[in-house]
Amino acid sequence: MMNFEALVQALVDAGVEFVIIGGWSAILQGSAYTTEDLDICFARTSENLRRLARALASYHPRPAGMPKDLPFVWDEVTMRNGTVFTLDTDVGRIDLLAEVSGVGTFDDMKSTAVNTEAFERRVRVLDLKSLIKAKRAAGREKDLRILPELEALLEAQEP
């Protein structure tokens, strides 16, 4: 069953360095958007890849949309060989990105990301301005569709 809270808690408790991006970033900042996956941008240090692989292992990650019996090894080596992973897990889909269009890597986001309490943990979240940049840069229809709402939220909260 879908349980994004469990995913976030597993990542935080394992000490994974990540920023929540995408739909959940929008939701945490007031959007009425709905999403069916958790998107995160992760740091690509060896230690972080190790922690990330370990944190998700118990939820049996596998490439999204692939047959369940397809051989797939989930470990830090797999993570080192890629920068984008779309995974189905026992508790829902998670997208792992090492870099986000228009915004950059985890290190680039560190200075602008915001810290908040959610899912019973302290988490880093992509700030609204950067989220707008990312959505605009991604340029897909589903990304552009949310822009008017995000722009309105930003304007409503400006000093």
Place this chain on the structure above:
Amino acid sequence: MKQLRALTPEELARAEERLRNPAPGSRIEAAQKYGIDLTLLISHLRRTPAERAREMHDACRVVEKYRGAAAKQK
């Protein structure tokens, strides 16, 4: 690092005023014309980030539950 927290009463009042009465030519007015329900944004901004997450998380699980039930009936 900046904190994302619940809006203060003053911030919320300002945001609500802007969302209830969008200034002509504003991005809020553009969103309204696009079809965004601004009252929904007001109700979300009244909550803390944790409450927003909890509410959406619960809603996702309800949708999944009914989707599963519908699939079983087919």
